[in-house]
Amino acid sequence: MRTEIQNKRLWSLLTRHNLHDDVESRAKLAKHFSEGRTTHTCELSADECQSLIRYLTDTLAEKERTLTRLRWRLWFVFAESKYPEFRLAGYEKLKPCFSAITNYCKTHWGKAIPEMSERELEKYIAIVKDWK
Numbered sequence: 001m002r003t004e005i006q007n008k009r010l011w012s013l014l015t016r017h018n019l020h021d022d023v024e025s026r027a028k029l030a031k032h033f034s035e036g037r038t039t040h041t042c043e044l045s046a047d048e049c050q051s052l053i054r055y056l057t058d059t060l061a062e063k064e065r066t067l068t069r070l071r072w073r074l075w076f077v078f079a080e081s082k083y084p085e086f087r088l089a090g091y092e093k094l095k096p097c098f099s100a101i102t103n104y105c106k107t108h109w110g111k112a113i114p115e116m117s118e119r120e121l122e123k124y125i126a127i128v129k130d131w132k
Helices: 004-016 023-033 046-080 098-109 118-129
Strands: none
Touching: 004 046, 023 046, 046 098, 046 118, 098 118
């Protein structure tokens, strides 16, 4: 059976993926990683658990890379807009004015860019792109 350390790591990752209360999704993962042997994560072998941990870790890293890319895209879509207050003057290259963008986001959308979900980032990128 799996170790206590694996158990803690697995539940930490399930929580970060918002799967700790999603019994159906956890059952699908357990079934997949045990090759149909079980639908309960508590019945996974140490090797199966380690494979699931690796998968969840990789998925989380990919999700974070996607969020980082979308955050930067939103910063620069603001800077590329027709509104000069969203970019810093006096630079050869385009540079976003982070404080002005953050103030706008908090005032109009209720969140700063680092607090936004993937769906929100995509939505706001589309909105700001239309400001031309």
